[in-house]
Amino acid sequence: MSKRNSQEAKRAARERLRIEREKQAKKEKVRRQLFVGGAVVGLLAVVGGVAFAVTTLGGDDGSDKDWGAAKNAKLVQPANAEGDKGTTVVLGGKDAEKTVDVYEDLRCPACAQFEQQLGEPMKKGAEDDKYQLNIHLGAIIDGRFGGSGSKNAASALGAALNVSTEAFKEYHGLLYSADHHPPENEDKFADNEYLLDVAKNVDELKGNKQFQKDVNKGTFDKWALEMINSFEDAGIEGTPTVKIDGEVVDTRQLPTKLEELGVKL
Template structure:
């Protein structure tokens, strides 16, 4: 082989080596770019995920969320904010206000013994009967049964006044009212089971949906706010024309208002 051919071969070999190195360098650069790109996407995805998680953690839930929810008022509620619930004697001159907590065992006993008599006097037009519902036991013992039951009663009031009254009676009945420390009213399923004893509510899809979705949760908080304006520290509390009356004195007060006590006490 001539010297010239030998030099040409060496140059060709060097050129091929250069080209190969450039190819490898290009491939390496592409691999680095892909790794960097995937890493950036992963970091962004992680950051987004963390951001969403943090946002979710900071978002209010349950009854905290209800405070900021849109107010939905039951169809048959009264007053500017729908927190006045009159269950009889709408046009009567005199008024009886009853303050109750749905988890309260003393309220259950009161309703089981005097509830029907109170309702009868209102239905006979002797007085306007207005109901106020609070959450003293939720506040003192923890839980949310008082609030949740008020919301469910709102769903019943949305159906009709009669549905509200019958459901209110059923919740306080010996059969359905739980122990004070047992927060069963916090369970929508339990509230719906009780509602099955009320003709207008059994199988009522709108009522069920409103209970499960908490449609009237904010309204329930408004009811509790109205209750607190009454400045009562125990339940049940009864006021006749604004004056507090002890429950054992109630029959005499009802008699003064023209209620026939011989019509039955409503005891079970």
């Protein structure tokens, strides 16, 4: 081998090594952020619980809705919902052999961090038919600390799903985004005006009179409660929880598992 070819081979090897190191560093950063998010959620829950204890002593859950009445209301399933009682939301990959199930609480700060880090790549993987992506919504924070934001935001997402799966997908991402996800001890999602304000950033929802009517009327409140019941029946105790082919995956290992499924992080 000539001296020139030898130098070029060495440079190519160094470049491959550099790229691989950068790739591994990126994966490790995501793992650390997910681990920190999971570790601090318990502390945040305690802090949030103190705040809610103060704000809910008078029986005011931050919403004018009668969720007790919603339990007895007629079930209206959103268009594009699937499964028993429409509680399955599929965001792509319906013909894929693999399944990824994501269990979230819309008020959960760890879920927001999770979505900000991995939400878009996971949705892209489903769009590319790497797997079927199913979204499940719970209301753990509402139940433990009071308020109704988890339920109310789920109902608003039902209204978005009634418009289209794409509208649901985009709105779901925005509700978890750094710009719009409120602190855990602020039950902003109980406020329809706040939810509608966020929805203005989604083309299909902006100025959509039927969507606005459904949010304000609570058309999909019963559906949201059925979704939450389905979540609880799955035995989920903490969020976010991710299952691949029915098996719970440690969030610290999720980036590696997703790459094995062909997801580009």
